[in-house]
Amino acid sequence: MSNILEIRNLRKQYDKFSLKDISFSLERGYIMGFIGPNGAGKSTTIKLIMNLIKRDSGEIKVFGLDNIKNEKEIKEKIGFVYDENYFYEHLSILEMKRIIAPFYKHWDDGTFKKYIKDFNLPPSRKIKDLSKGMKMKFSLALALSHRAELIIMDEPTSGLDPVFRIEMLEILQSLIQDERVSVFFSTHITTDLEKIADYITFINDGSIVFSRPKDDILESFALIKGGKELLDKDTRKEFLAIKENSFGFEALTDNTDRIKKIFKNEVIIERPTLEDIMVYTVRGEIKCLDSY
Ligand SMILES: Nc1ncnc2c1ncn2[C@@H]1O[C@H](COP(=O)(O)OP(=O)(O)OP(=O)(O)O)[C@@H](O)[C@H]1O
Numbered sequence: 001m002s003n004i005l006e007i008r009n010l011r012k013q014y015d016k017f018s019l020k021d022i023s024f025s026l027e028r029g030y031i032m033g034f035i036g037p038n039g040a041g042k043s044t045t046i047k048l049i050m051n052l053i054k055r056d057s058g059e060i061k062v063f064g065l066d067n068i069k070n071e072k073e074i075k076e077k078i079g080f081v082y083d084e085n086y087f088y089e090h091l092s093i094l095e096m097k098r099i100i101a102p103f104y105k106h107w108d109d110g111t112f113k114k115y116i117k118d119f120n121l122p123p124s125r126k127i128k129d130l131s132k133g134m135k136m137k138f139s140l141a142l143a144l145s146h147r148a149e150l151i152i153m154d155e156p157t158s159g160l161d162p163v164f165r166i167e168m169l170e171i172l173q174s175l176i177q178d179e180r181v182s183v184f185f186s187t188h189i190t191t192d193l194e195k196i197a198d199y200i201t202f203i204n205d206g207s208i209v210f211s212r213p214k215d216d217i218l219e220s221f222a223l224i225k226g227g228k229e230l231l232d233k234d235t236r237k238e239f240l241a242i243k244e245n246s247f248g249f250e251a252l253t254d255n256t257d258r259i260k261k262i263f264k265n266e267v268i269i270e271r272p273t274l275e276d277i278m279v280y281t282v283r284g285e286i287k288c289l290d291s292y
Pocket residue numbers: 014015016017036037038039040041042043044045
């Protein structure tokens with residue numbers, strides 16, 4: 001299988017934050033969700049892929065090519081949807097499109113018109129008068145109109161109404177029916193990923209916690225619920241993270257068999273959501289610092 005995106009030992013240092021040698025890859029024909037708490041490094045990673053900021057070290061390959069040496073060629077085939085505005089505010093949708101279209105060899109005006117219509121975008125409305133959701137739709141329409149093979153989006157569904165969010169997820173899913181196309185997008189809305197992602201890459205404090213198929217992740221973790229009396233110094237160590245209240249505990253494990261062996265049927269075992277996995281993992285690390 002060929003990787004459409006490959007990141008190896010990528011490093012970027014800011015004053016108070018560092019992206020720490022991150023590595024992951026995405027195959028052609030799949031959707032990867034990029035999740036992590038605020039300030040984890042998602043936008044930094046996306047900006048590095050798009051060569052909007054300079055990496056300190058490491059390697060980024062898109063379509064097998066170095067993203068800096070082959071920037072022009074690569075960007076022809078990337079559809080980039082970004083939540084910060086990079087349009088000329090005083091221009092209308094149509095005027096802005098006329099400026100952007102000539103940059104792409106494979107621009108398809110028919111496709112653009114179709115999306116503008118589907119997305120209910122008024123062509124003569126000025127960019128500055130568009131809502132956040134409309135700007136996002138416009139950005140997506142542009143990205144989809146030049147036969148991009150890799151769609152990269154930074155929080156595309158934030159600020160969108162639920163109806164369009166679902167519609168957009170369906171559009172993304174239909175895109176990968178064409179097996180040439182992959183989608184990489186960051187989001188805080190983990191339920192969106194549960195619906196459409198094939199792979200999940202989870203970043204926390206500048207490090208990759210995991211980058212794996214979604215189904216594997218959901219199957220390999222479990223939420224364990226039990227009475228407080230089951231927790232002691234030794235049993236606590238069996239969990240990745242624990243949440244306690246006056247009645248009992250809830251904890252995350254990635255080794256259900258071992259938990260079953262230790263606690264037999266004294267605990268309840270449930271399937272976690274991606275949000276559970278994310279919240280427990282982030283808090284769990286804090287807890288480790290506190291308790292050991
Ligand atoms: N130009 C910069 N100079 C210094 N620090 C920066 C700069 N850009 C980002 N950072 C810091 O890098 C860290 C990671 O930011 P980043 O925007 O990548 O996070 P994120 O995961 O996208 O967060 P969010 O979910 O809130 O959008 C943050 O602590 C941020 O303050």
